[in-house]
Amino acid sequence: NAGVTQTPKFQVLKTGQSMTLQCAQDMNHEYMSWYRQDPGMGLRLIHYSVGAGITDQGEVPNGYNVSRSTTEDFPLRLLSAAPSQTSVYFCASSYSSDSYEQYFGPGTRLTVT
C-alpha cells in the first residue's frame, strides 16, 4: 500500500491564481481530511469528508473547496490564492474503527507571493 499520497510536494503561486492540491489513499478509508500547519498555530482543519459524496467544513474553510467523488480521492481547491494561504497542507485519512487514528500524507508546501 502507498498509504496517503499528496501532490505536488512544493508549489509557488501568484496572488489570485487557482490550483488543486491532490490527495489519494489506497486503504479504503471512509474518512478524509485536509489540514494546514502554520508556525505557532498547530494544525487546523480545513475540510473533511466522512464518505464519498459527503463533505463538511472544518475550522478554516474560507478560500478552499473540496469534493469527494470517490473513496480514494479528496482534492483541495484554492479558488483565488492569497498570501495568507502560504502554509504546509496535510491530507489525512481514517478507517472506521474505535480509535479513529488518522494516517497522514507527506504534505504540500505552498507559497503564495
Place this chain on the structure above:
Amino acid sequence: GNSVTQMEGPVTLSEEAFLTINCTYTATGYPSLFWYVQYPGEGLQLLLKATKADDKGSNKGFEATYRKETTSFHLEKGSVQVSDSAVYFCALTHAGNNRKLIWGLGTSLAVNP
C-alpha cells in the same frame, strides 16, 4: 468545548536523558488520545494511542498513560536519542466529534549528542 494543552517548547536534552512532555485535555465523555510525531520535513506519524482510561500506549521506547482522574496523557521516554529530535503533538478524538482530531500546538524536541 474539547481542547488539548501541551507544554510549550522547545525542549532541549542531551542524549540518554529522560523525556517528559506534558499533555492535558478537556473533553466530554471518553475520548481516544494520541501522540503524533513529525520528523523534520515530513508528515505526521502516529506514535502511540490509548482508547480508554488507564490504558498505556507504547512505541519505540515512548510511553503514555491515559489518566482520566487528572485528564492527562503525558509522553515519556527513559533515554532519548538524537534521532528522536522532532515535533510531538498530543491529540484527542471521540465518536461524538465526528472523528475530528483536536490538536495540541506541538512541542519541539531537540536532542544533542
